[in-house]
Amino acid sequence: xxxxxxxxxxxxxxxxxxxxxxxxxxxxxxxxxxxxxxxxxxxxxxxxxxxxxxxxxxxxxxxxxxxxxxxxxxxxxxxxxxxxxxxxxxxxxxxxxxxxxxxxxxxxxxxxxxxxxxxxxxxxxxxxxxxxxxxxxxxxxxxxxxxxxxxxxxxxxxxxxxxxxxxxxxxxxxxxxxxxxxxxxxxxxxxxxxxxxxxxxxxxxxxxxxxxxxxxxxxxxxxxxxxxxxxxxxxxxxxxxxxxxxxxxxxxxxxxxxxxxxxxxxxxxxxxxxxxxxxxxxxxxxxxxxxxxxxxxxxxxxxxxxxxxxxxxxxxxxxxxxxxxxxxxxxxxxxxxxxxxxxxxxxxxxxxxxxxxxxxxxxxxxxxxxxxxxxxxxxxxxxxxxxxxxxxxxxxxxxxxxxxxxxxxxxxxxxxxxxxxxxxxxxxxxxxxxxxxxxxxxxxxxxxxxxxxxxxxxxxxxxxxxxxxxxxxxxxxxxxxxxxxxxxxxxxxxxxxxxxxxxxxxxxxxx
Amino acid sequence: xxxxxxxxxxxxxxxxxxxxxxxxxxxxxxxxxxxxxxxxxxxxxxxxxxxxxxxxxxxxxxxxxxxxxxxxxxxxxxxxxxxxxxxxxxxxxxxxxxxxxxxxxxxxxxxxxxxxxxxxxxxxxxxxxxxxxxxxxxxxxxxxxxxxxxxxxxxxxxxxxxxxxxxxxxxxxxxxxxxxxxxxxxxxxxxxxxxxxxxxxxxxxxxxxxxxxxxxxxxxxxxxxxxxxxxxxxxxxxxxxxxxxxxxxxxxxxxxxxxxxxxxxxxxxxxxxxxxxxxxxxxxxxxxxxxxxxxxxxxxxxxxxxxxxxxxxxxxxxxxxxxxxxxxx
Numbered sequence: 001x002x003x004x005x006x007x008x009x010x011x012x013x014x015x016x017x018x019x020x021x022x023x024x025x026x027x028x029x030x031x032x033x034x035x036x037x038x039x040x041x042x043x044x045x046x047x048x049x050x051x052x053x054x055x056x057x058x059x060x061x062x063x064x065x066x067x068x069x070x071x072x073x074x075x076x077x078x079x080x081x082x083x084x085x086x087x088x089x090x091x092x093x094x095x096x097x098x099x100x101x102x103x104x105x106x107x108x109x110x111x112x113x114x115x116x117x118x119x120x121x122x123x124x125x126x127x128x129x130x131x132x133x134x135x136x137x138x139x140x141x142x143x144x145x146x147x148x149x150x151x152x153x154x155x156x157x158x159x160x161x162x163x164x165x166x167x168x169x170x171x172x173x174x175x176x177x178x179x180x181x182x183x184x185x186x187x188x189x190x191x192x193x194x195x196x197x198x199x200x201x202x203x204x205x206x207x208x209x210x211x212x213x214x215x216x217x218x219x220x221x222x223x224x225x226x227x228x229x230x231x232x233x234x235x236x237x238x239x240x241x242x243x244x245x246x247x248x249x250x251x252x253x254x255x256x257x258x259x260x261x262x263x264x265x266x267x268x269x270x271x272x273x274x275x276x277x278x279x280x281x282x283x284x285x286x287x288x289x290x291x292x293x294x295x296x297x298x299x300x301x302x303x304x305x306x307x308x309x310x311x312x313x314x315x316x317x318x319x320x321x322x323x324x325x326x327x328x329x330x331x332x333x334x335x336x337x338x339x340x341x342x343x344x345x346x347x348x349x350x351x352x353x354x355x356x357x358x359x360x361x362x363x364x365x366x367x368x369x370x371x372x373x374x375x376x377x378x379x380x381x382x383x384x385x386x387x388x389x390x391x392x393x394x395x396x397x398x399x400x401x402x403x404x405x406x407x408x409x410x411x412x413x414x415x416x417x418x419x420x421x422x423x424x425x426x427x428x429x430x431x432x433x434x435x436x437x438x439x440x441x442x443x444x445x446x447x448x449x450x451x452x453x454x455x456x457x458x459x460x461x462x463x464x465x466x467x468x469x470x471x472x473x474x475x476x477x478x479x480x481x482x483x484x485x486x487x488x489x490x491x492x493x494x495x496x497x498x499x500x501x502x503x504x505x506x507x508x509x510x511x
Numbered sequence: 512x513x514x515x516x517x518x519x520x521x522x523x524x525x526x527x528x529x530x531x532x533x534x535x536x537x538x539x540x541x542x543x544x545x546x547x548x549x550x551x552x553x554x555x556x557x558x559x560x561x562x563x564x565x566x567x568x569x570x571x572x573x574x575x576x577x578x579x580x581x582x583x584x585x586x587x588x589x590x591x592x593x594x595x596x597x598x599x600x601x602x603x604x605x606x607x608x609x610x611x612x613x614x615x616x617x618x619x620x621x622x623x624x625x626x627x628x629x630x631x632x633x634x635x636x637x638x639x640x641x642x643x644x645x646x647x648x649x650x651x652x653x654x655x656x657x658x659x660x661x662x663x664x665x666x667x668x669x670x671x672x673x674x675x676x677x678x679x680x681x682x683x684x685x686x687x688x689x690x691x692x693x694x695x696x697x698x699x700x701x702x703x704x705x706x707x708x709x710x711x712x713x714x715x716x717x718x719x720x721x722x723x724x725x726x727x728x729x730x731x732x733x734x735x736x737x738x739x740x741x742x743x744x745x746x747x748x749x750x751x752x753x754x755x756x757x758x759x760x761x762x763x764x765x766x767x768x769x770x771x772x773x774x775x776x777x778x779x780x781x782x783x784x785x786x787x788x789x790x791x792x793x794x795x796x797x798x799x800x801x802x803x804x805x806x807x808x809x810x811x812x813x814x815x816x817x818x819x820x821x822x823x824x825x826x827x828x829x830x831x832x833x834x835x836x837x838x839x840x
Contacts (some may be wrong), residue, residue: 054711056710056837076711076712080713086711088711092708092712093705094705094707094709095829096826096829101697105709105712111691113697138823235823269821418554456770
């Protein structure tokens, strides 16, 4: 192994988008037979940097050397010719095509289109590294982890030996993550260079050999994973010391606020999404909801907020004085007026709750425009709110008039969550509030939730990261295929136990 | 009595412009370009062919060369439609203008262009009626096999058309094969479904969009040419082409983006379009308009059914109507 000449050397790379500098004078080495973790907060330019390697973007200045020779990567096709393959955070797959068709897409091979030969080669690759892929399966029939596998096979099929994975674990269960890491280790042993972009420090510690840190588009430094720890890495990323413990104040006098009984929901296509779900949401407490994505989390929250028609069961809102009101059948607007507030962050981050082409102030107004007495809207309060959210949550934006779709993902989310919290709810439902957020912003959000909890708000936190669920939540409800497979105490819960409950088919409740 | 043997050839003749337009639009839409300019393109294709053949007929007089009689109108038609295609691509792909607005503007432009030059030619020829007749060219275009007339009903139904009719079917079958069974087709579908994916796979989005849109426009333009030269017997009169371009776009949806299905579907549409001639409706002219509605009605029903069944393969290309810009965030 030639460790002197790195597989990739990036020198003084600078890239700007309009006025925003995404990368400034970045230097980075990627070596063969090594897993490099690229660490940084949201908007620190990790993805942009790697996109320049994979030919999606072209650097404004600086040079890239592949195996010691200067390379000019002007397009994804040229990136492939240098053996660079990137697995994007948002999968680049065509839904209506099969796995095999996706894998051979864009390849310039001689002769007629021969899918059978391609399928045979795909099976060979799968057996070498231990993947499971059915080449004939359509992408839209696949689970997230299967899609990711197709992506990885795709780059291997092209003979890539420099692999870049952009937040590969964001959508995987702990078990799937383990399997992915095994595959990555196989590749490392095979002499490939692997780069993994992430901000989950536990994963960095588990899988990587070396860590490179970016902060605000600039290269901060690199560390050997074996010689560092989570605290040091975080401090480098953020630029100042951050406490890594999530606070969990004792719930004060929890009282049931919303009682859900035997709730069953079917989607509009008649597919059963929730079966016989019963639980309660209590004041001054954070209830976590764990489950593989698509296990009914969305339907559950939407039923409570009146957005989803319910098949059977009851959802009861209990006032402070003990009087009860049935929420099913109520107008969503009335439910909202009672203080039940929903912040749902979908996978594409923009789909629900924010309008991408509108600016921050206007998005704040989406919640409040019905107030007031004249036909004209009053822009002052939403502007003040926007200003506060931007300041308190440290939203990086050129100004309040910037359309939210121009902001980076994390900042978009801060705007959304900030707005929901500001509506002073009695029940705050959040789903994937920290999806894709970096550590610093995530902690800001956890603190916000804890503050709400202390004020006696009943908080529901639907999350993906089990470690966080266990540290943050008082109780955790585990969903599996639309059924409650158990409610566990956050203080005593075990990650593996929850992971198993998430994949369990049936479900007997135990508390 | 319903006369099937005279009905079918008329339905087929009616269907050919639709089939050209539909095939052209289908492959264009497969690249993610929703070209609503197709009606205009068909007008431009038709008038370009008419101009070419008019000038040739004027200059050649009696000594018309059989090859040039066909070649010149066709070349002019293809060139005219190609320019429309290039214009559409330049605006939407290079300049990233809104596709709907561009398409509608091009339809308005194309119809106006056709009528303007049509009107000019009518003036030039100094004819009494508001139309130009290019009978010599039309004879060449609508010539069917010599022995077709001797084959009774078989010849009438299958062999009584000019070569452009068979070309339309051949093009539709070819397009269908290319889309389904070749690498180019696979990559084209990927461009229309998810340009970001195709781009990351190293496929040139711009190239695919330009090529398919221009080829699509040229195919659609031939539909206009067929209409004037064969169906209308070489007679151009303003606005005669009517709403066939829109019908072709409706046909794309009706066939759920399948050129091979569109061969039969266009004949169905063609049949519905002239059905009123065969159903005794008395002298009531308003009935005619009701019958002409049928194709659209059927399209709406298909649209409803295919949306209800919600099968992924039957949906429009996912990025239809959206422009692609790589560094968009």
